[in-house]
Amino acid sequence: GAVVSQHPSRVICKSGTSVKIECRSLDFQATTMFWYRQFPKKSLMLMATSNEGSKATYEQGVEKDKFLINHASLTLSTLTVTSAHPEDSSFYICSAPGGRARAFFGQGTRLTVV
Amino acid sequence: GDSVTQMEGPVTLSEEAFLTINCTYTATGYPSLFWYVQYPGEGLQLLLKATKADDKGSNKGFEATYRKETTSFHLEKGSVQVSDSAVYFCALSDPYSSASKIIFGSGTRLSIRP
Numbered sequence: 001g002a003v004v005s006q007h008p009s010r011v012i013c014k015s016g017t018s019v020k021i022e023c024r025s026l027d028f029q030a031t032t033m034f035w036y037r038q039f040p041k042k043s044l045m046l047m048a049t050s051n052e053g054s055k056a057t058y059e060q061g062v063e064k065d066k067f068l069i070n071h072a073s074l075t076l077s078t079l080t081v082t083s084a085h086p087e088d089s090s091f092y093i094c095s096a097p098g099g100r101a102r103a104f105f106g107q108g109t110r111l112t113v114v
Numbered sequence: 115g116d117s118v119t120q121m122e123g124p125v126t127l128s129e130e131a132f133l134t135i136n137c138t139y140t141a142t143g144y145p146s147l148f149w150y151v152q153y154p155g156e157g158l159q160l161l162l163k164a165t166k167a168d169d170k171g172s173n174k175g176f177e178a179t180y181r182k183e184t185t186s187f188h189l190e191k192g193s194v195q196v197s198d199s200a201v202y203f204c205a206l207s208d209p210y211s212s213a214s215k216i217i218f219g220s221g222t223r224l225s226i227r228p
Contacts, residue, residue, distance in 0.1 A: 006157070034215060034216070036218075043118075043203070043218045043219055043220040043221055044158075044203065044218040044221075045218075046215065046216075046217070049215065093157065093158065095158075095216070102160065102163070103160075103216050105150075105157050105158040105159070106157055107156065107157035108157050108158075
């Protein structure tokens with residue numbers, strides 16, 4: 001079946017630095033990918049929709065300059081957390097549509113900002 | 115807007131017990147409904163789905179029936195195993211999105227005692 005690979009699975013960074021998370025569709029092309037954030041004991045919240053070749057669409061309340069999304073090819077979307085702070089520590093997960101209202105998810109990235 | 119509400123966890127059961135995790139939804143139109151599972155240290159996996167009213171999704175002994183009249187999609191399993199310990203997410207697909215944007219419930223952590 002379709003596979004979405006997300007990297008890295010875990011990252012620890014210092015406050016003020018930037019972190020890039022990659023999401024790749026391995027055996028299919030994805031013109032759209034979704035980025036979610038999961039808070040402890042809470043749901044997965046959709047952050048933004050990544051569109052190949054155009055600007056990402058952000059959900060209300062998500063800072064565009066904080067969470068930079070680039071979808072440069074049909075198989076790769078990246079999320080960069082800029083000037084990270086401890087409150088950005090979270091579990092980030094990407095997904096790509098699989099047709100028929102399905103989605104394929106990456107393994108997720110646990111970001112810890114110290 | 116569309117939303118999903120599921121019972122809060124954690125839920126702790128003994129092996130071979132009967133499981134129910136409640137899920138209700140609010141949506142305009144006719145969404146598809148899903149249960150996703152996240153095993154420890156792994157990404158999200160689709161467990162089962164239903165795309166229209168009265169459909170029953172089933173997989174690995176789990177079942178859920180799309181009840182339009184009660185806007186519910188409760189997850190059930192007759193006899194749980196230790197290996198079922200995971201976080202379970204109820205979700206719906208945005209019926210007006212052609213690219214499978216998914217809205218999640220808050221997740222229910224299930225722990226099964228041997």
